[in-house]
Amino acid sequence: MSFGVLGPLEVREPGGAEVRVGTGKPAALLSALLVxxxxxxxxxxxxxMIWQEQDVPPSAERNLKTYVWRLRRALPAPAAGPRIESTARAYRIRVDPGELDVDEAQRLFEAAGRTGDPEAAAGLLTEALRLWRGRPYGGTGWAAPAVGFAEQLHRRIRNRLADLYAGTGRHDEAAVLARALVTEDPLREDSWTRLVLALHHGGRRAEALEAFESARAVLLAELGVEPGPALAAAHRRVLRGDRPGGAPGDLARIEDLLVGAVRAIETAVRLADRIGVTVPALPALPVAVGGVPA
Known part of the structure; x- marks a missing residue:
């Protein structure tokens, strides 16, 4: 038996045949129990949860028992006991490991994090992504916390997979994932950073620069801020033409350190001016360009 909540509610037998659990309130009851x-x-x-904003009828408890009865008839019981258990004032659905798709997605995500093989990890994450069929729990309002958890898991899986693709030279695939993520949430700088670098490392410099300008425009328009350090550093790598590898990374780190040092000195000088302290002149330092002192 499998229960699908990563999209509209879906129940299937082990062989794949769909189990009809009805619509409306019986389906809402099953979703509530699966949450x-x-x-x-x-x-x-x-x-x-079942009636939400509707007026609750005096017969609600009796109706609830009827919905439970219908679900019990539709859902085969597991070997360990009844599928839906009850006490005087509560109900519980028994779900075995691997039966609920959101739990299976979490398991695959964690397994990918444990393996040291990038290709195996990518396979596990791809398998997890196939479980999504739409908005978790059909976007039901009362399930907002569960929907939020599933959507965050979806994002984490795609972020991890994009990083794996980038690390193994599959930059076009990394760019596809990153572009989908920025489309969903244009204010996430980490997604923009992934997109800029994936496009750049895939040899698509013009698109990488265009992506950065799009990110900057969105951040300025919506938040009134410039891109943060990671996205700005990605932009500098594109401008310099850095390629994946040790040396470009070293150059990027050196430049970032120098930029940070200059800003720190400027801040210290301004502070000294305010408190009336004279700052001694700093000795001139040779600046190397391309490894040759200027």
Missing amino acids: HANAWVSVDELIA
Whole structure:
């Protein structure tokens, strides 16, 4: 038996045949139980989730028992006992490991983090992504915390996969993932940084520069801020023409350190001026360009 909540509610038998659990309130009841899989949910909580903003009828508890009865008939019981258990004032659905898609996605994500093989990790993450069919729990309002968890997991999986692609030279695939992420949330600088670097390392310099300018425009328009250090550093790498590898990374770190040092000195000088302290002149230092002192 498999329960799909990473999209519209879906239930399937082990062989893949769809299990019809109805629509409307019976389906809402099943979703509510799956949000709290293997945990007891009170009758009052279930009624609140099923009826949401609607007026709760006097027959709500009796109706709830009817919906439970329908689900019990539709859902085959696991070997360990009834699928839906009950007490006087609560219900619980039993879900075995691997039966709930969001749990399976979390397991695959964690397994990918444990393996030291990038190709194997990418395979696990790709398998996890295939579980998504749409908005988790159908976007049901009362399931907002569970929806938020699933959406955050979805983002983390794609971020990890994009990084794996970038680390193994699959820059076009990394760019596809990063572009989807910035489309979903244009204010996430980490996604823009991934996109800029993936395009650049894939030999698409003009697109990388265009992506940075798009990111900068969005950040200025929506938040009133310039790109942060990571995105700005990615932009500098594109301008310098750095390629993946040790030397460009060293150059980027050197430049970042020098820029930071200059800003620190400027800040110290301004502070000294305010408090009336004279700063001694600093000796001139040779500046090397391309390894040759200027």
